Amino acid sequence: MVIELYQLPYSAPCLQVRMVGKILNIPIETKHLDLEKGEHLKPEFLKINPFHCIPTMVDDGFALWESRAIMTYLVNKYAPESSLYPKDAKARATVERWLYWDTGSLYATLFSYYIVIIEGGKPDPAVATLFMDKVKLLDEALAKTKYLCGDNITLADLSVLCSISAAKGADFDLSAYKNIERWLKTLETNSASWWKELVTDPIKDFREFLRNCSR
Numbered sequence: 693m694v695i696e697l698y699q700l701p702y703s704a705p706c707l708q709v710r711m712v713g714k715i716l717n718i719p720i721e722t723k724h725l726d727l728e729k730g731e732h733l734k735p736e737f738l739k740i741n742p743f744h745c746i747p748t749m750v751d752d753g754f755a756l757w758e759s760r761a762i763m764t765y766l767v768n769k770y771a772p773e774s775s776l777y778p779k780d781a782k783a784r785a786t787v788e789r790w791l792y793w794d795t796g797s798l799y800a801t802l803f804s805y806y807i808v809i810i811e812g813g814k815p816d817p818a819v820a821t822l823f824m825d826k827v828k829l830l831d832e833a834l835a836k837t838k839y840l841c842g843d844n845i846t847l848a849d850l851s852v853l854c855s856i857s858a859a860k861g862a863d864f865d866l867s868a869y870k871n872i873e874r875w876l877k878t879l880e881t882n883s884a885s886w887w888k889e890l891v892t893d894p895i896k897d898f899r900e901f902l903r904n905c906s907r
């Protein structure tokens with residue numbers, strides 16, 4: 693039984709799910725859903741996900757959306773011993789703290805910045821500042837550890853990595869944040885087999901997409 697993932701190749705929430713698949717060797721069949729053509733609003737997709745968002749996973753008839761819920765499901769179901777999502781209550785809570793911070797704060801702020809561009813408007817510099825305040829906090833946190841939760845890569849790194857990649861696609865200059873740059877280099881070194889496909893190329897494609905929206 694192959695897991696299906698309805699997605700867009702440069703969407704941050706979709707990429708983090710695909711990273712989990714790569715790291716855990718879980719076969720995932722990607723199904724491209726073109727939001728611009730409204731494919732997510734067609735009755736056949738609404739039957740699978742009435743909330744019409746991607747990523748949406750279907751595993752043996754079980755449909756799930758919300759990227760971070762999909763990530764934790766994949767580990768729980770297919771690799772429960774993986775250190776990507778540790779079982780120890782405190783270690784797991786620390787991973788989840790980052791996942792919730794990313795979805796509710798870091799990525800949420802970035803999203804409210806670039807959705808304006810997608811809708812043909814001019815993004816609000818105050819939102820950019822708010823986002824960079826969060827980047828600064830992230831950089832400070834990374835001064836203390838190799839990865840977000842210590843010495844091992846976890847779901848927290850994959851989630852936040854996709855937000856940071858999307859920020860680069862949205863032309864945020866993060867080069868002054870040396871701890872983030874060092875963390876990215878470490879992640880890249882340990883993810884060489886999928887870095888181009890799931891990080892470098894999507895940054896380029898997302899940038900191109902946003903630039904086309906503002907033309």
Ligand SMILES: N[C@@H](CCC(=O)N[C@@H](CS)C(=O)NCC(=O)O)C(=O)O
Nearest residue numbers: 703705744745746747757758759760
């Ligand atoms: N919190 C959601 C966000 C997903 C999201 O923003 N998806 C966008 C594309 S990147 C989408 O599906 N937009 C179309 C819609 O919601 O109708 C997650 O992490 O999965």
